[in-house]
Amino acid sequence: MSLVxxxxxxxxxxxxxxxxxxxxxxxxxxGTQAASAQAGIEEQRRQFDLTQKLLGPYAQAGExxxxxxxxxxxxxxxxxxxxxxxxxxxxxxxxSIVQQGENALLQNASATGGLRGGNTQAxxxxxxPNVLSGLIQQQYQNLGGLTTLGQNSAARVGAAGxxxxxxxxxxxxxxxxxxxxxxxxxxxxxxxxxxxGGLATFKGLGGTFGQPxxxxxxxxxxxxxxxxxxxxGIPAPSFNPNAYTVPPIV
Numbered sequence: 001m002s003l004v005x006x007x008x009x010x011x012x013x014x015x016x017x018x019x020x021x022x023x024x025x026x027x028x029x030x031g032t033q034a035a036s037a038q039a040g041i042e043e044q045r046r047q048f049d050l051t052q053k054l055l056g057p058y059a060q061a062g063e064x065x066x067x068x069x070x071x072x073x074x075x076x077x078x079x080x081x082x083x084x085x086x087x088x089x090x091x092x093x094x095x096s097i098v099q100q101g102e103n104a105l106l107q108n109a110s111a112t113g114g115l116r117g118g119n120t121q122a123x124x125x126x127x128x129p130n131v132l133s134g135l136i137q138q139q140y141q142n143l144g145g146l147t148t149l150g151q152n153s154a155a156r157v158g159a160a161g162x163x164x165x166x167x168x169x170x171x172x173x174x175x176x177x178x179x180x181x182x183x184x185x186x187x188x189x190x191x192x193x194x195x196x197g198g199l200a201t202f203k204g205l206g207g208t209f210g211q212p213x214x215x216x217x218x219x220x221x222x223x224x225x226x227x228x229x230x231x232x233g234i235p236a237p238s239f240n241p242n243a244y245t246v247p248p249i250v
Contacts, residue, residue: 037175041168048164055153062150065143072140088135097131 071080088094102124109120 034175037171041171044164044167044171048160051160052157055157058153059150059157062147062153065146065150069140069143069147072136072143085132085136088139089132091135094131094135097135098128101127101131 067076068084070076071084074081105120105123105127
């Protein structure tokens with residue numbers, strides 16, 4: 001192998017190696033960006049899970065409060081309504097209010113001499129139902145506060161889920177774009193270098209892309225059926241139309 005050919009081979013090898021390294025670097029960069037995008041996706045999911053965990057108890061409390069409200073107003077059936085009212089009636093709050101209220105009424109009637117009067121008996125008869133009705137209304141309002149809190153918490157979890165889903169979708173799209181760009185860049189980096197290296201090797205080994213040595217360029221076909229002057233030592237071809245006859249048609 002001549003020095004020129006050896007140099008051409010070395011140049012071709014270096015060119016192909018450089019293209020391979022460039023392609024590898026493009027793939028590595030794309031892989032780094034894709035890994036970063038995946039890490040971002042995992043962090044967004046972690047944040048959503050944390051938000052759901054923090055707001056979960058409030059949403060559950062609101063769900064239970066809504067069920068209790070439905071029971072108090074009879075939407076869950078008469079048995080559930082009766083049980084809810086009975087629970088209020090047997091509560092320490094109801095017992096304490098009734099005892100204090102009735103004692104106050106009796107003491108007032110005793111002080112005024114109307115202990116056995118009709119007004120005192122009527123007041124005592126109406127006191128318990130009024131207290132129970134007021135506590136039912138108060139309980140419903142208290143439960144309404146919990147229901148609203150749970151509704152707001154559930155809405156925040158839903159909004160966080162939608163935002164997280166959109167962010168992850170965008171990140172996945174960008175990740176795909178980066179990966180595809182890396183693959184295209186790798187191909188664009190390696191293929192021209194490989195072609196250039198191959199051509200350099202071919203040329204260094206003596207290859208040419210012009211007219212082969214020793215063979216003159218062909219001349220245009222002329223009217224008498226020859227291709228101009230042939231190479232030295234080769235007779236010119238000729239064509240005699242009278243030497244051929246057309247067979248008769250049977």
